[in-house]
Amino acid sequence: MTDITAAPVRKGLSEDWRAILTGSVASISITFIAVIAIGWFWVGPKFLSFGNVSIMGTFLIVPLIVGAFSGFALLSGVVDLSIGSMVAFSSALFALLISLGWDPATTAVVTLVACLCFGGINAIAIVGFGAEPIAATLGMLVALRGIAWVLLGSQGTIFAFNIDMFNLISLQLFGLPLFFLVAIALTVVAALIVTRTRAGRHVQAVGGDDKAAARAGISVRGVRVAALLLSSFGAGLGGIVYAAQLGSAARATGFGLEFQVYAALMIGGYSILRGGVGNPIGGALGLLAVAGVSNILDLKAISPYYVNIIVGLLLLAAVLLDRIRGGDAYE
Known part of the structure; x- marks a missing residue:
C-alpha cells in the first residue's frame, strides 16, 4: 500500500517543479534577476540599498495591491479596465469624507462599500446581461473618472491630511x-x-473553459461575479492608500494605472485574451522588474520616456515566449 500511494506523490511533486521551472513565473524570474544584476553593475551598491529599495517599495504599494486583486478577474476570463478610475474615485471619496470630519475607519468602510457597488454594476452588465467585459468596464472607467472629478470640484484637488x-x-x-x-x-x-485551493482552481477553470467548468458543476456566474468584486475591492483599497500617502486626492490620481498594472501582469505571465493563465507571484515580479528598470534610469539621469520603450519590448517578449511555449491554457 505504501508503494502505491508514494508513486503518485513523487509524480505530483515532479510535475509541480517542472511547471515552476518551465512556466511563466520562471521567465519573469529570470528577467527580474537580470534587472537586479544590471542595476548592481551599472548603478552600484546604491541600487540595492535599503534607502533606494524603500523608495521603490513606497511607489509599488498600490500597484501591487491592485494587481493582486485584479489578477483574479483576469484569471476568470474578465478584463476590468475600470481599476484605474476606481482608484481615482476611491481616493476622491475618501479624501472628501475625511475633509468633512469623518473618522478614517468609517470613511474606509464607506469607500470600500461604494467601490463594491460599482463592481457589482460591472458584474451585472457582464455576467447578468452578457456584455463584453472590455466594453462594459471601459464605460465604467469613463463614468468613474467623471464621478471622481465631480467629487474633486472645480479646484481638482481635495486636501485631507490626517x-x-x-x-x-x-x-x-x-x-x-x-x-x-x-x-x-x-x-x-x-x-x-x-x-493550492479549490476556489483558485475554479477561477482558473472558468477562465480556461467556462463551458467545461459549468459541466463540472462550477458556478461560472458566481466565480466571475466574485472576481469582479475582488477587483473593485482591490482598486478601492489602493485609492485609500494613495489618499493616506499623499494627504490629498487629485484629478491625476490613478490615471493610466490600469495600463501600468496590466502591462506588468502580462509581462509576469497573465493573458489578456484568455483566462486561466497566470500566477500572482509572476504578476508581482513583473511590477518589480518594471519598477527596477524605471529606477535604474532615474539613478543614471536618463529620460524616463525610455521606460515605455523597454516595457513595450518586455511585453512583446512575454507574448512571444507565451506563444513559443504553446500557451499555458488551463487544463
Missing part, C-alpha cells in the same frame, strides 16, 4: 515600508489561493 493615517502608512519594518511588505504578503496569499 496625521494618524500618515503615520500608519509611513511605518517601516526591517528598513522597508510596512505596507509594501503587506502588499507582498497579499500577493503570496493570492498565489496560495490560486495554486
Whole structure:
C-alpha cells in the first residue's frame, strides 16, 4: 500500500517543479534577476540599498495591491479596465469624507462599500446581461473618472491630511515600508489561493473553459461575479492608500494605472485574451522588474520616456515566449 500511494506523490511533486521551472513565473524570474544584476553593475551598491529599495517599495504599494486583486478577474476570463478610475474615485471619496470630519475607519468602510457597488454594476452588465467585459468596464472607467472629478470640484484637488493615517502608512519594518511588505504578503496569499485551493482552481477553470467548468458543476456566474468584486475591492483599497500617502486626492490620481498594472501582469505571465493563465507571484515580479528598470534610469539621469520603450519590448517578449511555449491554457 505504501508503494502505491508514494508513486503518485513523487509524480505530483515532479510535475509541480517542472511547471515552476518551465512556466511563466520562471521567465519573469529570470528577467527580474537580470534587472537586479544590471542595476548592481551599472548603478552600484546604491541600487540595492535599503534607502533606494524603500523608495521603490513606497511607489509599488498600490500597484501591487491592485494587481493582486485584479489578477483574479483576469484569471476568470474578465478584463476590468475600470481599476484605474476606481482608484481615482476611491481616493476622491475618501479624501472628501475625511475633509468633512469623518473618522478614517468609517470613511474606509464607506469607500470600500461604494467601490463594491460599482463592481457589482460591472458584474451585472457582464455576467447578468452578457456584455463584453472590455466594453462594459471601459464605460465604467469613463463614468468613474467623471464621478471622481465631480467629487474633486472645480479646484481638482481635495486636501485631507490626517496625521494618524500618515503615520500608519509611513511605518517601516526591517528598513522597508510596512505596507509594501503587506502588499507582498497579499500577493503570496493570492498565489496560495490560486495554486493550492479549490476556489483558485475554479477561477482558473472558468477562465480556461467556462463551458467545461459549468459541466463540472462550477458556478461560472458566481466565480466571475466574485472576481469582479475582488477587483473593485482591490482598486478601492489602493485609492485609500494613495489618499493616506499623499494627504490629498487629485484629478491625476490613478490615471493610466490600469495600463501600468496590466502591462506588468502580462509581462509576469497573465493573458489578456484568455483566462486561466497566470500566477500572482509572476504578476508581482513583473511590477518589480518594471519598477527596477524605471529606477535604474532615474539613478543614471536618463529620460524616463525610455521606460515605455523597454516595457513595450518586455511585453512583446512575454507574448512571444507565451506563444513559443504553446500557451499555458488551463487544463
